[in-house]
Amino acid sequence: MEPGPPGDSGPAEPGPCVSGLGDTDPAASASWLSRAGAETRRGWPTVAAVLPAGGSGERMGVPTPKQFCPILERPLISYTLQALERVPWIKDIVVSVTGENMGTMNDIIQRYQHKHISLVEAGVTRHRSIFNGLKALADQSNAKLSKPEVVIIHDAVRPFVEEDVLLKVVTAAKEHGAAGAIRPLVSTVISPSANGCLDCSLDRDRYRASEMPQAFLFDVIYGAYQQCSEYDLEYGTECLQLALKYGHTKARLVEGSADLWKVTYKRDLYAAESIIKERTSKQIYIVMDRKDREEHIGVLLEEMLKNEVNNVKFTSGALCHVGRDLQPILSKQCYNFVCVNVMTSDFQETQELLNILKESNLSMLYPVVVISVHFHASESVPFGEKMENLMKIRECAKEAKKRNILLYGLLICYPQEEQKLQESLKQGVTIIDALVKERNFGLIGQLLVA
Amino acid sequence: MEPGPPGDSGPAEPGPCVSGLGDTDPAASASWLSRAGAETRRGWPTVAAVLPAGGSGERMGVPTPKQFCPILERPLISYTLQALERVPWIKDIVVSVTGENMGTMNDIIQRYQHKHISLVEAGVTRHRSIFNGLKALADQSNAKLSKPEVVIIHDAVRPFVEEDVLLKVVTAAKEHGAAGAIRPLVSTVISPSANGCLDCSLDRDRYRASEMPQAFLFDVIYGAYQQCSEYDLEYGTECLQLALKYGHTKARLVEGSADLWKVTYKRDLYAAESIIKERTSKQIYIVMDRKDREEHIGVLLEEMLKNEVNNVKFTSGALCHVGRDLQPILSKQCYNFVCVNVMTSDFQETQELLNILKESNLSMLYPVVVISVHFHASESVPFGEKMENLMKIRECAKEAKKRNILLYGLLICYPQEEQKLQESLKQGVTIIDALVKERNFGLIGQLLVA
Known part of the structure; x- marks a missing residue:
């Protein structure tokens, strides 16, 4: 057996690894x-x-x-x-x-x-x-x-x-x-x-x-x-x-x-x-703007993410949780946030999340990915208008980039038909997965459509 | 000296390399x-x-x-x-x-x-x-x-x-x-x-x-x-x-x-x-839908690409050139095409390019990147409407993907003000560079905006 670490209360085997983004828990x-x-x-x-x-x-x-x-x-x-x-x-x-x-x-x-x-x-x-x-x-x-x-x-x-x-x-x-x-x-x-x-x-x-x-x-x-x-x-x-x-x-x-x-x-x-990209993409925090947990589009997206994306740990909570749980988030080395905006049609939630992250210093060592997810139901405003409204994400992204935060937008279509909705969500999951894994600086501020 | 290759007409030094995507010319x-x-x-x-x-x-x-x-x-x-x-x-x-x-x-x-x-x-x-x-x-x-x-x-x-x-x-x-x-x-x-x-x-x-x-x-x-x-x-x-x-x-x-x-x-x-990504991103063919070479937005984009993107060789020509020059393109190992649509507002040119590429077998060994570039002048149709029109790229991209062709859209804003135009073009160049270098399968069919 390896000689144990010092101190009586420590484990007999070498302690858990904390250096860098290790593979340990x-x-x-x-x-x-x-x-x-x-x-x-x-x-x-x-x-x-x-x-x-x-x-x-x-x-x-x-x-x-x-x-x-x-x-x-x-x-x-x-x-x-x-x-x-x-x-x-x-x-x-x-x-x-x-x-x-x-x-x-x-x-x-x-x-x-x-x-x-x-x-x-x-x-x-x-x-x-x-x-x-x-x-x-x-x-x-x-x-x-x-x-x-x-x-x-x-x-x-x-x-x-x-x-x-x-x-x-x-x-x-x-x-x-x-x-x-x-x-x-x-x-x-x-x-x-x-x-x-x-x-x-x-x-x-x-x-x-x-x-x-x-x-x-x-x-x-x-x-x-x-x-x-x-x-x-x-x-x-x-x-x-x-x-x-x-x-x-x-x-x-x-x-x-x-x-x-x-x-x-x-x-x-x-x-x-x-x-480093692989290690920083292992955890995703899903920020929900609804506190109730009944079946809604955000929850469907969360479920599909958990089902389709392998080797990634998901955590979810309301924005107030992020603020409160910041220390655990920091220690859990979570560098990816999917901010699901169901109730609000603009970037208010995302902006608040960005503010919390900016204050946290989380992005000092690794670029943090934030994906602002929005939905478009076919019966509401014209699709083009919705897209145009969301284009202001580009300005937010420029600001966020200065703090090493990579902000992207994702607009998910919300068709009535069940099968088409599943396709949209699946496409959304593919895009989130790609953005988190690539951590691409050249595509920040882009509004991607699923 | 190394013993020369066989045959009298060959060079005395070992011949040029043709295996894979070499670094040689x-x-x-x-x-x-x-x-x-x-x-x-x-x-x-x-x-x-x-x-x-x-x-x-x-x-x-x-x-x-x-x-x-x-x-x-x-x-x-x-x-x-x-x-x-x-x-x-x-x-x-x-x-x-x-x-x-x-x-x-x-x-x-x-x-x-x-x-x-x-x-x-x-x-x-x-x-x-x-x-x-x-x-x-x-x-x-x-x-x-x-x-x-x-x-x-x-x-x-x-x-x-x-x-x-x-x-x-x-x-x-x-x-x-x-x-x-x-x-x-x-x-x-x-x-x-x-x-x-x-x-x-x-x-x-x-x-x-x-x-x-x-x-x-x-x-x-x-x-x-x-x-x-x-x-x-x-x-x-x-x-x-x-x-x-x-x-x-x-x-x-x-x-x-x-x-x-x-x-x-x-x-x-x-x-x-x-x-492999680095080697396949070394050449870009710019397809222009205008044959005259006077100053226009497509030429400005081409110039900025050549100035801003290092270690990449650019070739440009009209669509008919691509069809005619296919053999040279194949032998030059060019796996990236930027299709600039100035005259036409839809995907006609891009679709023709895709057809040529599909017939060529170029994408059999390496995924080929095609970026369909469009422009939006502020005085014309609303931006949202323009974006909505271009969303049909998603269907084209799904088809192209079956042939290992990665199709992306890029909409470049065309503001009157000179400095803002330069910024738009520069942003466009950053996006083209990112798409060519990443060769990302998850983001195909996306319309990116510069």
């Missing part, structure tokens, strides 16, 4: 260890993290270093920082960035309200950047930072690190001195001869890919960096190897999940964006 | 070697390919084997087959599939009109599946297949293989007996000890990842498979290793591009879809 996302109390608990080490972020991103084939490439308009490194800072027992996060990117990095920290971050100047190689981070932690004249017992080393370009693997490497490092996440090899590894021919191929089962995060007793890895050669600092890539060679510490290897992969190529940015 | 995509003439050219070997596709996709975490997972509604393996069959000098493609997927595979071949494909039953391991493919090629009683001089081995889940790397491995195999594509390692490779600790880490610069495609003199690899042990067939992963061990042939290693990566995890499917 978000309702259970309160961690078992508060940051303030972490270091005082019996046996649990003080922990800091070092994040080398001095890379140039040449493999990406894009001019921006990959850690600063935007995903849904937010730089990749901000997702990684978010993943680390949501782990309450990581006290400090030291990021190594090049001098020219120091300003960019400060802007990111400010804009996305990252906490517990210290910046140090990156070196010209990865090892030098990590060493600079360790030096800052060891520097007794630095009042802001203190030397931790265990230090995590992670990559700025691995945004999906979860608390459970961090807990595993820290626990293993405390016991063994060093630990790192590993993954099975995807391709066979071969050794080329000098003339470009196959020399030998390695048995894939006997080797592993060394991934991040890794963790070390601070003195082990800091000592290793202090002793290692210029050649190591210049050409080495593996911290576990330094701990072995200079700290005589055999690292414990911990199986990591597939999500730990490193964003290296442009295709990895695409994959990261799709993963 | 599609205008130059005629290959230097026709399939019929390939084997008769002096010195050029006969070539076949074997594609093991018996995998279960367990790493993907989805029930469908990964080679059959849909990307833009077409199974992944179809993209790979397309990439191979567009190389004219590959005579036969033998695919190993499990008995239970034989029907699925036959459907795919029929639906996407794949040519030169033979199916054989997969074995329980990758090596056994490849061996079965080789046996079919060697089988003299099989009238459909003949034993090639060189055989390419590729993976069904590497859809982005280009002609140039195939040419390189075949050329190298002809000279050295065996050849394979390699890539730099992304992660450091380590060797764990029995107790789960680090034993040693490999020097990343001295090793490479062995990727696909690989190529062999047929007799070398077939002989190796005939001699190799049950253990090799059961647990081995590397064909180059078999050629070395049993054929005493040191494979030539060829640097491959990053696009050769293997679709392994769910995130790789996301990446593949994004890459």
Whole structure:
């Protein structure tokens, strides 16, 4: 069994994951260890993290270093920082960035309200950047930072690190001195001869890919960096190897999940964006402007959404619930709202929802989708007139966009005939599903018709 | 210098790539070697390919084997087959599939009109599946297949293989007996000890990842498979290793591009879809219903598209040009059409374009985007009425969808004021860009407003 977390009341298995948009149940996302109390608990080490972020991103084939490439308009490194800072027992996060990117990095920290971050100047190689981070932690004249017992080393370009693997490497490092996440090899590894021919191929089962995060007793890895050669600092890539060679510490290897992969190529940015879109589309809050629950068009839509859209959790309530339940909504990581306007013909409800969301800060890290749903019964006003009335959504959407809220309109026809109504509703569900999954900035303010 | 391609008139360097939607200039995509003439050219070997596709996709975490997972509604393996069959000098493609997927595979071949494909039953391991493919090629009683001089081995889940790397491995195999594509390692490779600790880490610069495609003199690899042990067939992963061990042939290693990566995890499917979307959005044909080129709203839109949308090539012409130029359009791999209706207020032009496209088969492999653009001048009919008139696009879109054509409407307001007109046009460009890049099936038939 893995050593349990600190404190007597915590679960024996690693606590639930709270870093980023994990696959675990978000309702259970309160961690078992508060940051303030972490270091005082019996046996649990003080922990800091070092994040080398001095890379140039040449493999990406894009001019921006990959850690600063935007995903849904937010730089990749901000997702990684978010993943680390949501782990309450990581006290400090030291990021190594090049001098020219120091300003960019400060802007990111400010804009996305990252906490517990210290910046140090990156070196010209990865090892030098990590060493600079360790030096800052060891520097007794630095009042802001203190030397931790265990230090995590992670990559700025691995945004999906979860608390459970961090807990595993820290626990293993405390016991063994060093630990790192590993993954099975995807391709066979071969050794080329000098003339470009196959020399030998390695048995894939006997080797592993060394991934991040890794963790070390601070003195082990800091000592290793202090002793290692210029050649190591210049050409080495593996911290576990330094701990072995200079700290005589055999690292414990911990199986990591597939999500730990490193964003290296442009295709990895695409994959990261799709993963984030998938994760942010897992919950939808349906706001109803009717409090009674008898059969009406809004309820029919809600039922069809629940029946037709898979792998999405639906919650519903009146607008006053949203205002009241905001804390649960925030902690449930719900970034999608379908605002059903049955009673009111204009955007009053939607506007109030937008106001609540704007005040909540929910959209700071992820774009929030709001779909304002309206209905058109054939006997009432002409369809064209109804559409024209709803076109003012475009102005609302422009305003909302400034706060990272993506507002779309949806007009659902309400024919008398039962079968046609079902078709309209089904079409409405398809559109809602598409808007939530795509999170498309170019189509905000559009009135879609089902 | 690389050995030149066969034939005296061909270029000395490998010919332009025609496999799939490559990054090379599609205008130059005629290959230097026709399939019929390939084997008769002096010195050029006969070539076949074997594609093991018996995998279960367990790493993907989805029930469908990964080679059959849909990307833009077409199974992944179809993209790979397309990439191979567009190389004219590959005579036969033998695919190993499990008995239970034989029907699925036959459907795919029929639906996407794949040519030169033979199916054989997969074995329980990758090596056994490849061996079965080789046996079919060697089988003299099989009238459909003949034993090639060189055989390419590729993976069904590497859809982005280009002609140039195939040419390189075949050329190298002809000279050295065996050849394979390699890539730099992304992660450091380590060797764990029995107790789960680090034993040693490999020097990343001295090793490479062995990727696909690989190529062999047929007799070398077939002989190796005939001699190799049950253990090799059961647990081995590397064909180059078999050629070395049993054929005493040191494979030539060829640097491959990053696009050769293997679709392994769910995130790789996301990446593949994004890459295909990116590649299919690189060209837009603007269909104008006015033949004169004086300043009018359609021309203004065209100019703004060219100014604002980067990395996209625009072509424009009247509808009759589309009909006449269909062959060039097909060969230029243009999958996006913006149909600008200035003179006509209804969908006549768009409908004619749809008819031409339906007859062309252009949408068989990739969904084709058609955006029907209309304008609304403030002094004419009420806006709502205009919108209502255009709603019939929904019916057209349903029909078009059956042929894999994604039809959207775009109504651009045409205000008198110059600055507002510019804003409308710019908004129109944003919407066109979003529709072309997203290729969203859920939003077809929608009338978007700029």
